[in-house]
Amino acid sequence: MDIKSMKNYLYWLYCQFELITCSYLMEPWEKLLFYTFNITVLVMVLYTAYIFVPVHIHTAFQFFLHLFGNQQENTVSIVK
Amino acid sequence: NHIVHNGGLYKRPFNEAFEETPMLVAVLTYVGYGVLTLFGYLRDFMRQWKIEKCQNATEREEQKDFVPLYQDFENFYNRNLYMRIRDSWNRPICSVPGAKVDMMERVSHDYNWTFMYTGRVIKDIINMGSYNYLGFAQKAGTCQEAAAKVLSQYGAGVCSTRQEMGNLDKHEELEKLVARFLGVESAMAYGMGFATNSMNIPALVGKGCLILSDELNHASLVLGARLSGATIRIFKHNNMQSLEKLLKDAIVHGQPRTRRPWKKILILVEGIYSMEGSIVRLPEVIALKKKYKSYLYLDEAHSIGALGPSGRGVVEYFGLSPEDVDVMMGTFTKSFGAAGGYIGGKKELIDYLRTYSHSAVYATSLSPPVVEQIITSMKCIMGEDGTTVGKARVQQLAENTRYFRRRLKEMGFIIYGNEDSPVVPLMLYMPAKIGAFGREMLKRNIGVVVVGFPATPIIESRARFCLSAAHTKEMLDTALKEINEVGDLLQLKYSRHRLVPLLDRPFDETTYEETED
Numbered sequence A: 001m002d003i004k005s006m007k008n009y010l011y012w013l014y015c016q017f018e019l020i021t022c023s024y025l026m027e028p029w030e031k032l033l034f035y036t037f038n039i040t041v042l043v044m045v046l047y048t049a050y051i052f053v054p055v056h057i058h059t060a061f062q063f064f065l066h067l068f069g070n071q072q073e074n075t076v077s078i079v080k
Numbered sequence B: 001n002h003i004v005h006n007g008g009l010y011k012r013p014f015n016e017a018f019e020e021t022p023m024l025v026a027v028l029t030y031v032g033y034g035v036l037t038l039f040g041y042l043r044d045f046m047r048q049w050k051i052e053k054c055q056n057a058t059e060r061e062e063q064k065d066f067v068p069l070y071q072d073f074e075n076f077y078n079r080n081l082y083m084r085i086r087d088s089w090n091r092p093i094c095s096v097p098g099a100k101v102d103m104m105e106r107v108s109h110d111y112n113w114t115f116m117y118t119g120r121v122i123k124d125i126i127n128m129g130s131y132n133y134l135g136f137a138q139k140a141g142t143c144q145e146a147a148a149k150v151l152s153q154y155g156a157g158v159c160s161t162r163q164e165m166g167n168l169d170k171h172e173e174l175e176k177l178v179a180r181f182l183g184v185e186s187a188m189a190y191g192m193g194f195a196t197n198s199m200n201i202p203a204l205v206g207k208g209c210l211i212l213s214d215e216l217n218h219a220s221l222v223l224g225a226r227l228s229g230a231t232i233r234i235f236k237h238n239n240m241q242s243l244e245k246l247l248k249d250a251i252v253h254g255q256p257r258t259r260r261p262w263k264k265i266l267i268l269v270e271g272i273y274s275m276e277g278s279i280v281r282l283p284e285v286i287a288l289k290k291k292y293k294s295y296l297y298l299d300e301a302h303s304i305g306a307l308g309p310s311g312r313g314v315v316e317y318f319g320l321s322p323e324d325v326d327v328m329m330g331t332f333t334k335s336f337g338a339a340g341g342y343i344g345g346k347k348e349l350i351d352y353l354r355t356y357s358h359s360a361v362y363a364t365s366l367s368p369p370v371v372e373q374i375i376t377s378m379k380c381i382m383g384e385d386g387t388t389v390g391k392a393r394v395q396q397l398a399e400n401t402r403y404f405r406r407r408l409k410e411m412g413f414i415i416y417g418n419e420d421s422p423v424v425p426l427m428l429y430m431p432a433k434i435g436a437f438g439r440e441m442l443k444r445n446i447g448v449v450v451v452g453f454p455a456t457p458i459i460e461s462r463a464r465f466c467l468s469a470a471h472t473k474e475m476l477d478t479a480l481k482e483i484n485e486v487g488d489l490l491q492l493k494y495s496r497h498r499l500v501p502l503l504d505r506p507f508d509e510t511t512y513e514e515t516e517d
Helices: A002-020 A028-079 B023-048 B073-088 B142-154 B169-182 B193-204 B219-228 B240-253 B282-292 B347-356 B358-362 B368-382 B389-411 B431-443 B473-490
Strands: B100-107 B116-127 B186-190 B210-214 B231-235 B265-270 B295-299 B327-331 B341-345 B423-427 B449-451 B462-466
Touching (some): A002 B473, B023 B073, B023 B431, B116 B473, B142 B368, B169 B186, B169 B341, B169 B368, B186 B347, B193 B219, B193 B265, B193 B295, B193 B327, B193 B341, B193 B347, B193 B358, B219 B265, B240 B265, B240 B282, B265 B282, B282 B295, B341 B347, B347 B358, B368 B389, B389 B423, B389 B473
Parallel strands (some): B210 B231, B210 B265, B265 B295, B295 B327
Antiparallel strands (some): B186 B341, B327 B341, B423 B462, B449 B462
């Protein structure tokens, strides 16, 4: 029963997407074109995120660590 | 001499609300229109390069080098957006449009370019779209019997204009009755409601006069104002500060180049605005008119019969005297179940119109059975036919209005307009939901009217319900249940129960704002 209500909810979400982007009104070939374009763009964005986001986070983390690491050393020297 | 009142103009609370469009909804509506516009350009490209068959009207081959006829935004909208949802309009009905109506079913195999009838008749659709405010659209009853008798006596056609051979004794009887109903000295009836406005305003004002017209006035008033040749200035919808500013400027500065005083200043307002469901602020308009010595033209097309404790219209609703309104215009199409329009006012005015109105000189007069329908229904509303049916209908309409509006607001829809107006606009906003709402409601056997771009601003599309005294509580409950279901299905419950303070009063601690997020 949970699966059924989950499927109904997902179908309802799909209907809302159709209504908001007006693909409810499009003819089938227009819908195909629209969804192909959308899914292609989405896949490309996700792929780019997959490739670049870990590298960016790692670099940023290193940068901040370096910054705070330097500060700690400076304060240590002043205290001394 | 004019006395300044201190808050004594309104005898009853004036509850009007136009909830603001939620920001997310506005953004998503623009997204939807953007997608449809892109696809519109694609389809136009394909039609131009003959990849797709062109089914809409285009210029002939020989005229391709002339000034293009179909390249403006309205035509673009027409072929790319309107055509996709066209099946919600022009639905053919095949019975009297009472509380329930029969409709012919039609299908389209080429996405609404052509329609074909399946032959089936959908019976007993609850009719929430007809202007049948007092339920006089009936095929049986006293009105129908009287009209049938007059039909057998006079025939259907009049074959002449009012000034030539078309002035029947029925017309004289009708005009005396209308004058008595409205409480004015004299009245005159015309064959078509639209023509009443567009043909009589040019007879009343001309060049050198000033017309102050509300932003959202009906096309007939706009056409009449433009045909007259007078200067037209627009004030914001139902906004008395805007109107007063325009009046002050008109009196102080006079005509634009010569600075002479205006010959006449005419204020054009409507009783109920049918797209917003708002009622005009008549006490304030009359106070302004008296202060600045101008004339008032009140178009009661939707409010006659529908407002007021005995159905006499918006003047009775506010408890004012009909002598304050210079020209009272109305139509017989809505509450009386007939056709035509009237103008009521002082005897000199109506005598002048009998001679100088374009409609009286050139248009055919009302058909006798229609006149009899108006006479019988008006007598019924006034109670002169010996029964209390008229009064019961007016009360039933008021009850239906309040019940329906309250229930819809409780469900969480955004409803525009005044609490007491029988016209209920429900906001839809997104273009796909316009088509979806119309179709889903028809599937559930309820006929509604949805309104989109040229009649409303582009993002504020709505579904307009017209309540009727013929609707019983069970019908309204059924309709409300289905609207609730469709509202959940299409996610139309945008209201955040936030009452925006009415814009004319300056916002301070004493004006209410109930925020419930």
